[in-house]
Amino acid sequence: MFSYQEYYTENKFSLFIKKIWVLDNLFNTNIIAGKSVLPNGCFNIAVIEGNGLKIKHVGWDKHLSTGVYFCGQMTQAIEVDILPNSKATMIQIYPWVPSYFILDDMSNFRDAIILIDSFKFNSELIGKLPGQSHRVIYKTIVFVFAPLFKTGSVPDLIYKATSLIMSNNGILAVSQLATELSCSTRHLQKVFKKHIGLSPKQFSLIIKLRNIIDDIAYPKKEILSITDHALDNEFYDQAHFIHAFKSFAKISPKKFNITDYFLTLKNS
Numbered sequence: 001m002f003s004y005q006e007y008y009t010e011n012k013f014s015l016f017i018k019k020i021w022v023l024d025n026l027f028n029t030n031i032i033a034g035k036s037v038l039p040n041g042c043f044n045i046a047v048i049e050g051n052g053l054k055i056k057h058v059g060w061d062k063h064l065s066t067g068v069y070f071c072g073q074m075t076q077a078i079e080v081d082i083l084p085n086s087k088a089t090m091i092q093i094y095p096w097v098p099s100y101f102i103l104d105d106m107s108n109f110r111d112a113i114i115l116i117d118s119f120k121f122n123s124e125l126i127g128k129l130p131g132q133s134h135r136v137i138y139k140t141i142v143f144v145f146a147p148l149f150k151t152g153s154v155p156d157l158i159y160k161a162t163s164l165i166m167s168n169n170g171i172l173a174v175s176q177l178a179t180e181l182s183c184s185t186r187h188l189q190k191v192f193k194k195h196i197g198l199s200p201k202q203f204s205l206i207i208k209l210r211n212i213i214d215d216i217a218y219p220k221k222e223i224l225s226i227t228d229h230a231l232d233n234e235f236y237d238q239a240h241f242i243h244a245f246k247s248f249a250k251i252s253p254k255k256f257n258i259t260d261y262f263l264t265l266k267n268s
Contacts, residue, residue: 002032002082006265007134013142016097018042020134023080023088023262026050032082036261038249039074040210041166041203042092045116046071047137049130050086055079058111064088066130068116072109073197075206077250077261089134091141095166095203096159099195101148106197121145157181158195161188162203170208171234174200208233209248217258226253 005022008014025032026049046069053064056079073095082088098106102119116126121144129137160181165172177200178185192200212229224232230241245253251260 002028002030004262004265005134007138009138016093016100016145017138017141018092018094020138021090021092021262022134023053023082023090025082026085026087029084031084034260035080035082036077036250037074037080038077038210038213038261038263039206040264041073041095041162041207043073043095043098044071045069045091045093045141046113047089047091047129047132048086051083052086053083053088054081055113062113064113068126068129069113070109070116070119072106072112072114073203073206075111075198075202076248080262089137091138095162095196096155099155099158100150101145105194107193108197110197121148154191154195157183157188157191161192161200162196165200165204166207169211169233170204170206172204174204205244206248209244212245213249213256214264216253216256217263229253 003022003024005024007020007022009017009019023032046064048064048069049066052066055062055064057074058076098104104119125140125144129140132140161177164177164180174185174188178188181188188200192198192203196203198206212233215224215229226241227238230238233241235241235244242252245256249256249261
């Protein structure tokens with residue numbers, strides 16, 4: 001039997017880890033195919049065990065076998081097949097987190113999934129994660145990353161900028177964002193590219209579209225029309241909204257079906 005589970009942290013590390021989500025097909029002899037995962041502006045650390053996952057994304061196919069992987073910023077839906085007797089435990093970290101720990105240029109990992117060994121963390125502990133419970137994986141990730149935490153003006157700027165974009169559901173002009181943060185748009189573009197891997201405009205669009213999809217999947221009030229979604233989220237017109245939606249979800253808003261995606265659980 002396949003199951004999708006979510007767990008949230010309630011301590012000081014909730015500022016860094018948004019949630020733990022688990023795709024558990026470990027005791028199922030059937031493949032779970034034809035599902036997709038949508039970006040939400042966060043990074044993920046994926047702990048894979050068993051036969052693994054098959055991923056299709058922006059022109060490449062990859063088999064994620066047993067191991068630990070870093071998932072960069074994704075710009076569109078990822079197609080995922082969960083192979084029989086496999087499990088993926090995903091540590092979802094907020095967009096500002098790598099800027100406090102990692103010196104690498106995040107634009108190198110946009111729309112990419114790589115083995116986490118590339119970052120030269122404590123590979124001995126990280127290598128033992130496949131096969132562990134989500135609680136052990138969470139505690140180990142915290143143990144490995146906590147000593148690497150470094151404060152600074154750039155990470156603080158990334159934190160404030162991404163928090164503002166997310167709290168405004170992506171509806172915030174880059175010029176307005178720069179003004180609120182007392183920095184130039186050019187500087188903002190530079191730090192976003194290095195520490196997020198996307199421009200502020202690209203990041204805002206992902207947040208905006210993901211919020212729209214969550215509203216479609218779990219409407220808080222009456223069901224809105226495509227035109228209403230376009231206007232409420234400051235798209236130029238309905239055609240612009242439909243084009244952006246199709247690029248993001250790989251399907252038109254009218255044909256969108258929540259059962260085809262792994263989405264955040266309702267009321268989570």
